[in-house]
Amino acid sequence: MNPQDWIPNHQAEFRQAHSTVQQCHHITDINKAMENQQHFTATYLDVSQEFDKICHTGLLFKIKRILPSSCFNLPKSYLNERYFETKFNGETSSLFHIHSGVPQGSILGPLQYVLYTSDLPTSKETTLGTATFANHEDPTIASLNLQEHLNIIEKWLKKWKIKVNESKSSHLQFTLRKGHCPAVNINQTIIPQTEAVKYLGVHFDCRSNWKEHITRKRKQIDLKQNRAAG
Secondary structure (H helix, E strand, C coil), X not given: CCHHHCCCCCCCCCCCCXXXXXXXXXXXXXXXXXXXXXXXXXXXXXXXXXXXXXXXXHHHHHHHHHCCHHHHHXXXXXXXXXXXXXXXXXXXXXXXXXXXXXXXXXCHHHHHHHHHCCCXXXXXXXXXXXXXXXXXXXXXXXXXXXXXXXXHHHHHHHHCCCCECHHHCEEEEECCCCCCCCCCEECCEECCECCEEEECCEEEECCCCCHHHHHHHHHHXXXXXXXXXX
16 A cells, blocks of 8 residues: 555644645635535534544554555554553552553554554535534435444444544534535534634535634633733
8 A cells, every 4th residue: 555545634643744724625616616606514523532532453454454564563563561550659560551542642652553553434414524524405405414424423323433622512503595405423423513613723504704813812812812911
């Protein structure tokens, strides 16, 4: 397999020459859908302890499919035979084997996470980034397409033992038309619908007029100026 094919194009995290800018390019998709009088609906899933929940067995399985067999033992030795212990009130516990998680702060940690999530399923009817988007003239169809993709993602998350925090996830609709995109769910839990969401440092609102982002940034600037003056 070509190294360039290891990571899908929609994955911008932890990649050289990629940043939040690539993900924020979806602003163009939002504005285009609104100009075409469509309903643009999006879900932003909050992944709980993403680095800590990577299953070693699953990660090594995916790495083995990518790397030549002669190179596989190196990443395998990096993960194998890792243990932890707990100290409390001067007492130390026994050693426990670590079966999941990648060493945080390490050079390889982000790459391992990207490889582990590189096969996150996509859909022809939606756009996938660190968020999932769908658009259509009919708000019901837009939500239906989004829900069908979430159902596929849900199965993938369960298979690879990644947990989503449903209550911290968000479902947001961008449109200038009347009508409302029906709610969507994951893990049989309705994703909270919001009027605005913070995504990669940018505050998006349902009208895409930047009011929410400008208001919050002005408050941050005022706070810094007050601190400097004090």
